[in-house]
Each structure stands twice: as C-alpha cells, then as structure tokens.
Amino acid sequence: MPRHQPGSSLRAARELYLEVTKDPSARPLVVASWQRSLEHRVKSGSLDAPYLDNPNLDSPLARAALPILDRLHEQLADDPVSMMITDRNGVVLSRKVSHEGLTTNLNRVRLAPGHVFAERYVGTNGIGTALASGRPVMIAGREHYVEALRDFHCAAVPILHPTRRTLLGAFNLTTIRQGSDGMLMAFARSVAAQIEGEIAAITSRRERALFHDYMEACSAVRPGPVLALNRDVVMMNEQLSTAVTGPDHYALLDHAREIADSPRTEGMRSLALPSGRVAELRVSRCRREDSDAGAVFRVRLIGRPQPGPAVSAAPARSGLALIGSSPNWLRAVDDSRAAFVAGTSLHLLGEAGAGKRTLVEALHRAHGAGRRLEMTQPPLSDAPAVTEAWLHDIGELLAVPSHVVVVRDVHLLGDQLRQRLGNLLTHLDGTAGGQLILTGQPSMVGTGDQLDQLCGALVEVPPLRRRPADIEHLARFFLRKYRPSGESGLAADALTMLQRCPWPENVRQLESVMRGLARRLAGPMIRAEDLPPECRVASHKVLTTIEALERDAILRGLMDHNSNVQRTAQDLGISRATMYRKMRRYGIVPSSLG
Missing domain, CATH: 3.40.50.300 (P-loop containing nucleotide triphosphate hydrolases)
Structure with a gap:
C-alpha cells in the first residue's frame, strides 16, 4: 500500500468524486475508497477483475452460506436481485440470480464466481469496499469508481468469524433497480447475520467433535501425552504440558498446526525438537459430516534434552562447512x-x-x-x-x-x-x-x-524458527559474506529481534535481510532500529509482494507515529477496525516496535 501525505490524496479523491458524481454529500467512507482506488492506480475507464480457477467452496464460510443462499434464491425467484458470497480477498465464491436481464448485465462486468472484486483491482464497489473498510456499505450508481459498474446498486456486509472476529468474507446484494437502497441494506445485514450464526453453529459442532475425540484419547488405558487442535482450539493433557516446555513446546505446536491445516495428513510423523529429543506423533483426523474438525496427536517423546550451546559460543560445525549447532x-x-x-x-x-x-x-x-x-x-x-x-x-x-x-x-x-x-x-x-x-x-x-x-x-x-541458537551465527556469517571488511557487528537488541522473528521464508529470508543491511548501512553496529519491517512481526505467513508492501507501510506508519494506531490508520486512509484487522493478519504488535 503506497504511503501518502496526510490529506493530499484524500483531497484529490474528493475533488474527483465530486466532479464525477455531482454528489455534494460525498460520504467519507466512499471518498476514502476512491482515495484507495487512486493509490492502487485502478483505471476508471476499464474493468479488470482477475479470474481464479476453482474457488474454495470447502471453507466454513462457504459451507455455512451456500445452503442459506439456496433457500433465499427460491424465495426471490425472478426478482432483479443477485446474491453473492465472497471470501476475504474478494473472490466471488457463489452467485445466485434468476432474473435474465440482470444475469446478462452481471456477466458483462464479470461479476461472477471466480472473479476478484477487491478494491485494488476494480476500485470502489460494494464487495471490495466492505472488505477494505470492515463495515457494511451501500455503493450506488456513480459512487462506483469504475464506469462499467455505475448501473448497479450494491449492498455488502462483512462476515466475521464468531469467536475470533476475523474477516472471513462478505455477503453482497446487487440490483439495477433504484430507490430501494435502505431495504437492500437491511436485507443484506439480515442475511449476513444468518450466515455468521450458521458459522457459529458449525464451529460449535466441530469443537464438540474434537473435544470428544480428545477425551477418548485421554481415556485410553495408557493415554500418554495428548494434543488436539484446529484453527480455533488447542487442548493438551497435563502429561504433555509438563513434559514439553520452552522452545520444544512452541516447536511442537507449530508443527502440529501445520499438520492440522492439511486434512490429508494422518498416520505417524516424527519431529526433531530443539532440545535434541524426538517427538513421535500418531495423527488421527477428527471428521464429522464429511468435514474436518481438526486433529488429535498421541505423542511419544524419545531421548533426553541436550544442553544447548551458549549464545556466545563458536558455532559447532557439521563437518560439511555448514553453519549450525542446533x-x-x-x-x-x-x-x-x-x-x-x-x-x-x-x-x-x-x-x-x-x-x-x-x-x-x-x-x-x-x-x-x-x-x-x-x-x-x-x-x-x-x-x-x-x-x-x-x-x-x-x-x-x-x-x-x-x-x-x-x-x-x-x-x-x-x-x-x-x-x-x-x-x-x-x-x-x-x-x-x-x-x-x-x-x-x-x-x-x-x-x-x-x-x-x-x-x-x-x-x-x-525451519529456522526451530533453530533459534543458530540465528546469531548465520546472521554474522552473512554479514561477513556481504561485507568482507568485517566492519559491522550486531547489537544485542538487534540480535534479540532477529531471534524472535518467525522467518516464514527461513534461511533464505535471513540472508536477504543481512545482505540488505550490509549494503545499506555504513555504521559499525547494526541496531534494532536498523532492521527492516519484516523483522518486527510475529506472523508465519509467507506474503505476496503486495501484502509485503502493505505490511511495511503499516509498520513504518506506526513507527513514525510512536505506535499510535488511530493516526496511522488516518494516514493510510483506512478505518481503525481495518487497521487492527490487518495488524492481526500480519502479526504486528505496536507495543513491540519501541
């Protein structure tokens, strides 16, 4: 997300909006969306909605929403209203419409399953603006940024996870009929609430099923350490919580989450823990009604913890000229x-x-x-x-x-x-x-x-996050590689931050960071404030180029404003709710930015 001077691009967006729409009310939410459309360099004279094959219809959102849309579709037969459900990226997962004329118009602008209607591609529109702002929106006629969409009236409502309150997607109603905006928005809110209610019911059923399988594993004749988890819940018995602590605990949970997120993975897996022990995991999937509710792990620990080397110790070599002693x-x-x-x-x-x-x-x-x-x-x-x-x-x-x-x-x-x-x-x-x-x-x-x-x-x-003792030695190795004169050192605060980083791209990412520091900085010591934004987050997610730019813009804004979320959100032209949502997504903790 590009940065801008406070108020400058907002004024330009407002002036353009007034020129195109002749609407003196100029709702702030819509003008802010036009501002983002300008920053994304969306062309108002052409429509570019990318297409993705095989949108995910097996998500909790899709499983909850599609039956509701099917029932409402029967009730709205032949009405010039289309119902759509999208994921959080603006990908249309399903569209229900039976009015022939409206179907033709929607197909003309590619408002159909598989196409992406995020603001960065098609500018201000019901779906994209609801997702970007995190608020229910009504985008009518000329309020659309792209000319091809200005025949439509769209009411869209974000759909949030019932417990985490994270964004899952949006429900959208689209019509070409004027004068019914209030009714359209009320209907959209009602349907979105039904979908969230069904997601809550599905989540509850999944958690009950996982709890049942977890208790069954714990009730075995010789249960041993047991772990059960999905994206919402983590359960472990006392045997596991006392046997696996510190870095081993985080490594085990991290590995278990990866397995739980892959519904095809079950059977036996082995994991080398940072302490030197090996965890043998017997993975059982928890399945109910053709859906995956998570995984149960029966854990067997092999070996004894080995004392780790002191941080200042010389790196132990493997005999292959490889750095690392974990x-x-x-x-x-x-x-x-x-x-x-x-x-x-x-x-x-x-x-x-x-x-x-x-x-x-x-x-x-x-x-x-x-x-x-x-x-x-x-x-x-x-x-x-x-x-x-x-x-x-x-x-x-x-x-x-x-x-x-x-x-x-x-x-x-x-x-x-x-x-x-x-x-x-x-x-x-x-x-x-x-x-x-x-x-x-x-x-x-x-x-x-x-x-x-x-x-x-x-x-x-x-992965590198399970080798924290090796990060210092790898960082110093890469510094010597890209600055052979040996002029730079690592301050303690910088080293601490490097060791806390989750490194989703592992050693390759650490090398990229150290190469950039070696080429950019001229001083003798690298301190925490010299490290790039990617070292200040807690997310394991590998980001796209656009996501990385957005994350860095948020981090730089927070650092410029002494971690003030409200002022940073205003500068970036997004709501505070959207700001918090994006901070959670990218693992940004303002209090840690110092």
Missing part, C-alpha cells in the same frame, strides 16, 4: 550424510528456504568425488508429451551409476504424475544405477505416500 539441524545433517554415503535413496522434507539444496550440495562436495550432481524440477506443463519426456529424462539420468539425481519440489507434482514417477522408480529399484534424492515441503502430501515408501531414508530439515 541438535535438530545436526541430526538432519547426520542422517542425510549417512544415507548419502551409503548410496541410499533419500527424501528431504523442509519448508522453502530451510536449506535442503544447500545440504545436498554440501554432501556432494564432501562425499561425492567422481559423481555428477544432476538436478531437475517438476515440468511446467501437464501435457502428455512434456511429462513423458520428463520421466524419460529421469530414467536416463538414473541409469548412470555415477549420477546423483535430485528431483526438487516433488510436493508440486500432481497425483497422476506422482504415481507415474513412483511406478518408474519401482521399475528401476534393484538395478545398478544412480542415487536418487527427492526434496519437497512437508504437510502437503499424506503419510504413506508412494514416493516416501520408495526412499530408504526420510529426513526433515528443520
């Missing part, structure tokens, strides 16, 4: 090295940027003398000729005994191509050939996957 990192390196040296096929699982490729290249440098490293990725097309050629190439590479063949990002393979690759590897198994290494991201395929079964070793590379 027990879970060293275990991943040792297990990978054992498989590589033995010639066993290896599957490396880890988040993007965690160091999978770096680990493979280090193994090859240290133990791959006389062997050629070949890397390939999933094909860009699903066309039969392309996939056939890709599989043929892998077969040819593996036919050479001196080859180490790395297939990267196998989590991106479609089910059919995944199965065909598995069949190829099964056919090659037992023949004298090259060594296979697969890399991919965890929690994106179910357990018992064919590729996992074909690999002799499965190793999980820990």
Whole structure:
C-alpha cells in the first residue's frame, strides 16, 4: 500500500468524486475508497477483475452460506436481485440470480464466481469496499469508481468469524433497480447475520467433535501425552504440558498446526525438537459430516534434552562447512550424510528456504568425488508429451551409476504424475544405477505416500524458527559474506529481534535481510532500529509482494507515529477496525516496535 501525505490524496479523491458524481454529500467512507482506488492506480475507464480457477467452496464460510443462499434464491425467484458470497480477498465464491436481464448485465462486468472484486483491482464497489473498510456499505450508481459498474446498486456486509472476529468474507446484494437502497441494506445485514450464526453453529459442532475425540484419547488405558487442535482450539493433557516446555513446546505446536491445516495428513510423523529429543506423533483426523474438525496427536517423546550451546559460543560445525549447532539441524545433517554415503535413496522434507539444496550440495562436495550432481524440477506443463519426456529424462539420468539425481519440489507434482514417477522408480529399484534424492515441503502430501515408501531414508530439515541458537551465527556469517571488511557487528537488541522473528521464508529470508543491511548501512553496529519491517512481526505467513508492501507501510506508519494506531490508520486512509484487522493478519504488535 503506497504511503501518502496526510490529506493530499484524500483531497484529490474528493475533488474527483465530486466532479464525477455531482454528489455534494460525498460520504467519507466512499471518498476514502476512491482515495484507495487512486493509490492502487485502478483505471476508471476499464474493468479488470482477475479470474481464479476453482474457488474454495470447502471453507466454513462457504459451507455455512451456500445452503442459506439456496433457500433465499427460491424465495426471490425472478426478482432483479443477485446474491453473492465472497471470501476475504474478494473472490466471488457463489452467485445466485434468476432474473435474465440482470444475469446478462452481471456477466458483462464479470461479476461472477471466480472473479476478484477487491478494491485494488476494480476500485470502489460494494464487495471490495466492505472488505477494505470492515463495515457494511451501500455503493450506488456513480459512487462506483469504475464506469462499467455505475448501473448497479450494491449492498455488502462483512462476515466475521464468531469467536475470533476475523474477516472471513462478505455477503453482497446487487440490483439495477433504484430507490430501494435502505431495504437492500437491511436485507443484506439480515442475511449476513444468518450466515455468521450458521458459522457459529458449525464451529460449535466441530469443537464438540474434537473435544470428544480428545477425551477418548485421554481415556485410553495408557493415554500418554495428548494434543488436539484446529484453527480455533488447542487442548493438551497435563502429561504433555509438563513434559514439553520452552522452545520444544512452541516447536511442537507449530508443527502440529501445520499438520492440522492439511486434512490429508494422518498416520505417524516424527519431529526433531530443539532440545535434541524426538517427538513421535500418531495423527488421527477428527471428521464429522464429511468435514474436518481438526486433529488429535498421541505423542511419544524419545531421548533426553541436550544442553544447548551458549549464545556466545563458536558455532559447532557439521563437518560439511555448514553453519549450525542446533541438535535438530545436526541430526538432519547426520542422517542425510549417512544415507548419502551409503548410496541410499533419500527424501528431504523442509519448508522453502530451510536449506535442503544447500545440504545436498554440501554432501556432494564432501562425499561425492567422481559423481555428477544432476538436478531437475517438476515440468511446467501437464501435457502428455512434456511429462513423458520428463520421466524419460529421469530414467536416463538414473541409469548412470555415477549420477546423483535430485528431483526438487516433488510436493508440486500432481497425483497422476506422482504415481507415474513412483511406478518408474519401482521399475528401476534393484538395478545398478544412480542415487536418487527427492526434496519437497512437508504437510502437503499424506503419510504413506508412494514416493516416501520408495526412499530408504526420510529426513526433515528443520525451519529456522526451530533453530533459534543458530540465528546469531548465520546472521554474522552473512554479514561477513556481504561485507568482507568485517566492519559491522550486531547489537544485542538487534540480535534479540532477529531471534524472535518467525522467518516464514527461513534461511533464505535471513540472508536477504543481512545482505540488505550490509549494503545499506555504513555504521559499525547494526541496531534494532536498523532492521527492516519484516523483522518486527510475529506472523508465519509467507506474503505476496503486495501484502509485503502493505505490511511495511503499516509498520513504518506506526513507527513514525510512536505506535499510535488511530493516526496511522488516518494516514493510510483506512478505518481503525481495518487497521487492527490487518495488524492481526500480519502479526504486528505496536507495543513491540519501541
């Protein structure tokens, strides 16, 4: 979100609004939306509503809203009114309309399922403005920013989660009939309230189902540590809460949330904890009425906690010129090295940027003398000729005994191509050939996957947030790399902030931050105030470029205004409610900005 001088672009938006609409009332909410439309550089003379394939109709919002829309659609048959439900990004999930003329008009402006009607794409409109402002809005006729939408009257109401009060989406009514704005808005509010009520009922049923399965696990003859969670609820018994504390506690919860968010994942999983222990997780899905209510984890802890190195200690090396002394990192390196040296096929699982490729290249440098490293990725097309050629190439590479063949990002393979690759590897198994290494991201395929079964070793590379002791040594390594003169050091407050950052893009993101600091700063010491905005948030979410710009604008505004939320919201042209919603989304805590 671009920054602007207070009042300047708001005045320009107001002047443009008055010129186009001739409306002297110039409602502040609508003018603020026109201001955002100008900042997003939306073209008023053309409509650009992007299209997304297969919108998610399995969300709690869609499951709650669609039956309600179906019932109301029967009651409004042949009325020139359209009902729509959108997700929080403005993607139209469903549209109900039976009036032929209105259907034609809506199709003309692409106000249909799959299209995105966020303000950043189509300017001021009922859906986008309700989502951006966090308030019910009526956008009538010329109040629309884009000319093609000015025949419509739209009443939209944000839909919030019943307990978290986070934005889920919006309910929208659209008509071409004038003079019924008050009735339209009252109806929209009523339907949105019904949808929120149904979401609350679904949430309650999910929580009861999860609680039932959790209690059943705790009531076993030998229950052991038990954890149950979904996006709304976390439950753990006393055995788990006393056995797993500190960094181990956060690492376990973080990993469990990733698994719970992937409905296909169940069975046995292993997690190396920061203390050096291993947590074996038996994952059971909680399913009711064809929906996923969360996951129950029966936990078995293996080993004893190992004393961690002092922060000031020199970094322990793995013997492969890799930085890191955390027990879970060293275990991943040792297990990978054992498989590589033995010639066993290896599957490396880890988040993007965690160091999978770096680990493979280090193994090859240290133990791959006389062997050629070949890397390939999933094909860009699903066309039969392309996939056939890709599989043929892998077969040819593996036919050479001196080859180490790395297939990267196998989590991106479609089910059919995944199965065909598995069949190829099964056919090659037992023949004298090259060594296979697969890399991919965890929690994106179910357990018992064919590729996992074909690999002799499965190793999980820990994300950086589970290696807090390594952050200082990695940061100093990257500083030396990009400023070889060694002029810069890390102040204690900067190091503390780096260690608290969740690093959603892992080591790759830390390297990017240190490279920017090394090139931008000339002083001998890097302090907390020198760190970029991304180091001041608590969210694990990987952001798009636009989201990162919006997050940084909010952070800079808060820092400029001494963490004053109201003044920052005014500067950015958004409501205080929207400001708080975006702060929650990006993990921004004003009191921590200092």
